[in-house]
Amino acid sequence: xxxxxxxxxxxxxxxxxxxxxxxxxxxxxxxxxxxxxxxxxxxxxxxxxxxxxxxxxxxxxxxxxxxxxxxxxxxxxxxxxxxxxxxxxxxxxxxxxxxxxxxxxxxxxxxxxxxxxxxxxxxxxxxxxxxxxxxxxxxxxxxxxxxxxxxxxxxxxxxxxxxxxxxxxxxxxxxxxxxxxxxxxxxxxxxxxxxxxxxxxxxxxxxxxxxxxxxxxxxxxxxxxxxxxxxxxxxxxxxxxxxxxxxxxxxxxxxxxxxxxxxxxxxxxxxxxxxxxxxxxxxxxxxxxxxxxxx
Amino acid sequence: xxxxxxxxxxxxxxxxxxxxxxxxxxxxxxxxxxxxxxxxxxxxxxxxxxxxxxxxxxxxxxxxxxxxxxxxxxxxxxxxxxxxxxxxxxxxxxxxxxxxxxxxxxxxxxxxxxxxxxxxxxxxxxxxxxxxxxxxxxxxxxxxxxxxxxxxxxxxxxxxxxxxxxxxxxxxxxxxxxxxxxxxxxxxxxxxxxxxxxxxxxxxxxxxxxxxxxxxxxxxxxxxxxxxxxxxxxxxxxxxxxxxxxxxxxxxxxxxxxxxxxxxxxxxxxxxxxxxxxxxxxxxxxxxxxxxxxxxxxxxxxxxxxxxxxxxxxxxxxxxxxxxxxxxxxxxxxxxxxxxx
Numbered sequence: 083x084x085x086x087x088x089x090x091x092x093x094x095x096x097x098x099x100x101x102x103x104x105x106x107x108x109x110x111x112x113x114x115x116x117x118x119x120x121x122x123x124x125x126x127x128x129x130x131x132x133x134x135x136x137x138x139x140x141x142x143x144x145x146x147x148x149x150x151x152x153x154x155x156x157x158x159x160x161x162x163x164x165x166x167x168x169x170x171x172x173x174x175x176x177x178x179x180x181x182x183x184x185x186x187x188x189x190x191x192x193x194x195x196x197x198x199x200x201x202x203x204x205x206x207x208x209x210x211x212x213x214x215x216x217x218x219x220x221x222x223x224x225x226x227x228x229x230x231x232x233x234x235x236x237x238x239x240x241x242x243x244x245x246x247x248x249x250x251x252x253x254x255x256x257x258x259x260x261x262x263x264x265x266x267x268x269x270x271x272x273x274x275x276x277x278x279x280x281x282x283x284x285x286x287x288x289x290x291x292x293x294x295x296x297x298x299x300x301x302x303x304x305x306x307x308x309x310x311x312x313x314x315x316x317x318x319x320x321x322x323x324x325x326x327x328x329x330x331x332x333x334x335x336x337x338x339x340x341x342x343x344x345x346x347x348x349x350x351x352x353x354x355x356x357x358x359x360x361x362x363x364x365x366x367x368x369x370x371x372x373x374x375x376x377x
Numbered sequence: 378x379x380x381x382x383x384x385x386x387x388x389x390x391x392x393x394x395x396x397x398x399x400x401x402x403x404x405x406x407x408x409x410x411x412x413x414x415x416x417x418x419x420x421x422x423x424x425x426x427x428x429x430x431x432x433x434x435x436x437x438x439x440x441x442x443x444x445x446x447x448x449x450x451x452x453x454x455x456x457x458x459x460x461x462x463x464x465x466x467x468x469x470x471x472x473x474x475x476x477x478x479x480x481x482x483x484x485x486x487x488x489x490x491x492x493x494x495x496x497x498x499x500x501x502x503x504x505x506x507x508x509x510x511x512x513x514x515x516x517x518x519x520x521x522x523x524x525x526x527x528x529x530x531x532x533x534x535x536x537x538x539x540x541x542x543x544x545x546x547x548x549x550x551x552x553x554x555x556x557x558x559x560x561x562x563x564x565x566x567x568x569x570x571x572x573x574x575x576x577x578x579x580x581x582x583x584x585x586x587x588x589x590x591x592x593x594x595x596x597x598x599x600x601x602x603x604x605x606x607x608x609x610x611x612x613x614x615x616x617x618x619x620x621x622x623x624x625x626x627x628x629x630x631x632x633x634x635x636x637x638x639x640x641x642x643x644x645x646x647x648x649x650x651x652x653x654x655x656x657x658x659x660x661x662x663x664x665x666x667x668x669x670x671x672x673x674x675x676x677x678x679x680x681x682x683x684x685x686x687x688x689x690x691x692x693x694x695x696x697x698x699x700x701x702x703x704x705x706x707x708x709x710x711x712x713x714x715x716x717x718x
Contacts, residue, residue, distance in 0.1 A: 109618060110514070110515065113511040113514045114515060114519070116507070116508075116511055117508065117512070117519075117523050120504070120508060120527070121523060121526045123586070124526055124527060124529060124530060124586075125526060125529075127541060127542075128530070128541075130545075130552065131541055134544075134552075142550075143549075143550040146550070146555055147555050147556070147559070184435075188431045188432040188435060191428040191429065191431070191432060192428070192429045192431075192432035192433065194428065195425045195428050195429045196429075199425055201422075207429070207433075210433075210441075214440050215643070216639075216643050216699075216702050216706050216707075217440065217699065218643070218646060218647030218670070218695070218699060218702065219647060220649070220669075220670050220673050220695050221444060221447050221695040221696065221698070221699045222440060222443035222447060223677075224450070224457070224677055224692060225442070225443035225444075225446035225447050225450070226439065226443045228446070229438075229442070229446075244435070244439055245439050247435060247439075248436050248438070248439035248440050249440060251432055251436045251440070252436075252440075255432070279424070280421060280424050280425055280428070281424065281428075284428070305531070305532055308532070309532075309533070309534045309535060311534070311536060311649075311650040311653075312649055312650065326534055326536070327534045327535065327536050330534075330537070330540070331536060331654070334540065341544065344540065345544070348537050351534065351537065352533050352534075352537050355532035355533060355534075356529060356533075358532065359525065359528055359529055359532045363521075363525040363528050364521055364525070366528075366594065367521060367524050367594060367597075370594050370595065370597075370598040371597070371598050371601050
């Protein structure tokens with residue numbers, strides 16, 4: 083039973099209601115119709131930004147739907163140079179990347195011990211980590227600010243990494259423990275008989291088997307760190323250390339927003355994750371569908 | 378169903394593990410191995426503790442310790458600087474819940490959070506389940522392509538989502554109003570972000586739009602885990618697709634529905650980014666989008682539209698909100714477990 087949860091994704095190909103053959107074609111048409119309609123609802127607002135971002139300011143404001151008089155690529159070069167977009171992007175990639183690395187390493191080690199060993203307080207330790215799942219960020223925001231000031235980390239990238247990594251631990255431990263529990267104990271026992279210690283078992287037996295879960299954790303923590311708004315708003319003051327989430331706001335003036343630059347900037351900062359999503363979604367889907375994970 | 382099976386199987390795994398290590402000794406199921414007794418007792422345990430420690434320390438220092446600090450601040454009259462000297466017991470709490478003026482703001486914010494949750498939950502269930510089911514019906518490759526599209530807004534920073542929609546719905550030059558007048562749908566040309574009745578639902582819909590990809594994929598994964606025999610049985614009984622969805626698939630993924638519902642609830646009670654970016658700290662128009670987190674922000678850090686400023690009060694407010702979230706999501710999961718067994 084436990085083995086099938088990991089190795090054999092059960093009934094992925096099963097299509098419900100298969101037997102009613104006459105309706106088959108019509109059902110397919112309706113399904114594709116609705117799915118396409120929703121895809122349009124998603125894509126049109128996103129693509130329209132790209133369209134607007136190559137127009138002049140007056141074109142954007144006065145005649146948004148009309149074709150641009152010409153392709154204003156200077157919106158992009160100006161947006162790139164007038165704010166430190168490259169800097170924001172690098173900061174965000176560094177913060178998200180290091181956060182993912184820290185979360186993967188630390189939470190997989192903790193989850194391994196919780197899921198694969200029995201000791202007093204095991205369940206308590208699990209609840210300790212998982213308790214963070216229900217925690218709104220606001221409740222810890224102010225003490226975090228004070229703590230970071232005491233540690234001298236205020237307005238630095240490490241402050242964000244530490245908080246994101248700590249905050250990501252809950253989801254990660256939750257997912258990994260549930261996944262690791264479905265690995266048959268016999269595998270671990272066989273390795274132990276062969277003389278493997280806890281660390282070898284972790285590295286050679288458990289980690290390779292939970293790779294789908296690690297993939298999900300990595301993708302989620304990256305996206306979360308990439309998107310987080312409240313904490314960078316609170317912990318970062320200097321433009322040098324801003325992430326895209328808060329940095330882009332500098333384009334928005336109180337009265338005279340340079341919309342053509344703002345829209346170009348929005349496209350620029352969206353590109354990395356859009357491209358990432360194109361490559362990663364298939365993987366994420368497969369990992370989610372591989373069974374074993376019970377959300 | 379599926380998760381029950383997995384749960385019982387993991388329990389099975391736990392039991393076998395216990396059997397093989399009756400002494401509770403971790404890591405060594407080696408009967409009669411030549412290791413010295415004292416070494417067997419101490420060293421693996423130390424190693425295991427060492428493996429947990431980094432995660433434990435990080436989480437304790439940057440999540441648990443701030444949480445405890447917050448609870449401590451909430452018992453003081455404190456403006457955020459200087460020492461904590463003025464202990465006032467539960468006064469911040471009583472002021473939050475019943476105080477003149479402020480309690481009104483607090484309960485209004487709570488109501489807005491609940492309203493926000495209602496809208497996003499209905500959309501997540503109706504749209505999310507529909508899309509997931511349709512993805513199950515179409516071919517694998519098509520299903521993959523749709524998934525990529527659906528997940529896109531989920532990867533975008535909230536500032537992008539907020540500014541895109543703020544621009545489209547801008548009353549003077551927003552594209553949305555050009556489209557409605559072009560299509561002669563002028564009755565749709567409403568001031569979505571500037572109206573006290575429409576602003577909050579509009580932001581809730583945008584939030585749901587932006588986050589839909591995630592529940593769709595999770596529902597799809599849960600649907601795919603429903604045993605094929607169940608579907609075959611339903612087909613044999615003559616159940617059509619809609620009937621199969623409502624009588625077999627949806628009841629089978631109840632644990633997933635509960636998890637998504639509690640995640641939605643937690644999300645709705647901490648929603649901040651879009652409201653802050655689109656409506657400012659005063660959560661306009663005239664506080665009609667004011668939720669717990671914006672009220673917390675104003676109370677703690679000041680800003681336009683603040684009526685009271687105190688760190689102690691802000692943390693008390695956050696603690697009350699947190700207790701509500703934990704109580705409700707805990708109750709949800711508890712009820713689900715009760716129903717399941």
